[in-house]
Amino acid sequence: DGGITQSPKYLFRKEGQNVTLSCEQNLNHDAMYWYRQDPGQGLRLIYYSQIVNDFQKGDIAEGYSVSREKKESFPLTVTSAQKNPTAFYLCASSMGADLLTRTDTQYFGPGTRLTVL
Amino acid sequence: GENVEQHPSTLSVQEGDSAVIKCTYSDSASNYFPWYKQELGKRPQLIIDIRSNVGEKKDQRIAVTLNKTAKHFSLHITETQPEDSAVYFCAAANQAGTALIFGKGTTLSVSS
Numbered sequence: 001d002g003g004i005t006q007s008p009k010y011l012f013r014k015e016g017q018n019v020t021l022s023c024e025q026n027l028n029h030d031a032m033y034w035y036r037q038d039p040g041q042g043l044r045l046i047y048y049s050q051i052v053n054d055f056q057k058g059d060i061a062e063g064y065s066v067s068r069e070k071k072e073s074f075p076l077t078v079t080s081a082q083k084n085p086t087a088f089y090l091c092a093s094s095m096g097a098d099l100l101t102r103t104d105t106q107y108f109g110p111g112t113r114l115t116v117l
Numbered sequence: 118g119e120n121v122e123q124h125p126s127t128l129s130v131q132e133g134d135s136a137v138i139k140c141t142y143s144d145s146a147s148n149y150f151p152w153y154k155q156e157l158g159k160r161p162q163l164i165i166d167i168r169s170n171v172g173e174k175k176d177q178r179i180a181v182t183l184n185k186t187a188k189h190f191s192l193h194i195t196e197t198q199p200e201d202s203a204v205y206f207c208a209a210a211n212q213a214g215t216a217l218i219f220g221k222g223t224t225l226s227v228s229s
């Protein structure tokens with residue numbers, strides 16, 4: 001887990017502003033993920049990336065965008081189109097992109113708590 | 118798509134008792150089922166996982182059982198301690214095996 005970092009820990013945004021959350025890993029993992037956590041809702045998948053320069057939408061991608069220009073970095077942009085962005089955002093990574101056949105699993109970063117003022 | 122249901126949403130036990138959390142999943146192709154523990158304000162931490170080639174796995178006081186026919190799996194914590202108090206999440210890999218779908222979590226409270 002120590003190999004995945006997220007910044008900042010707390011982030012405040014005014015309505016109508018875009019904001020970018022950072023996620024970096026030094027584990028040499030191929031796959032990276034973004035989840036949103038709300039009270040009583042568990043973790044919901046926003047986007048995931050199996051390899052550099054490729055990513056797929058998760059269950060709640062609307063209002064978010066990502067990029068994967070480097071293996072170790074997977075930033076998430078919360079756009080003004082996201083109607084209710086206040087939440088705890090968790091980044092995760094795994095060694096491979098195929099959880100069904102590999103022996104590894106997902107490891108999480110410490111999270112960023114975003115509050116819209 | 119894959120859906121994971123988790124019950125109960127809250128669970129209170131006395132120290133030393135056992136705790137059981139149950140999850141069901143919808144996609145019969147799912148083959149990987151991890152459990153995460155999340156303490157307040159912290160990241161989820163993997164505590165145990167199971168793949169479909171086994172029916173049960175144990176690690177000290179924690180065990181997970183899997184029934185693929187019924188599409189459900191359970192977390193068992195024995196001899197609970199106050200430090201076991203946390204939110205526990207179950208998950209199942211999606212059909213492609215490329216991401217995890219999580220249950221909504223169970224808040225476990227262990228009172229001494």
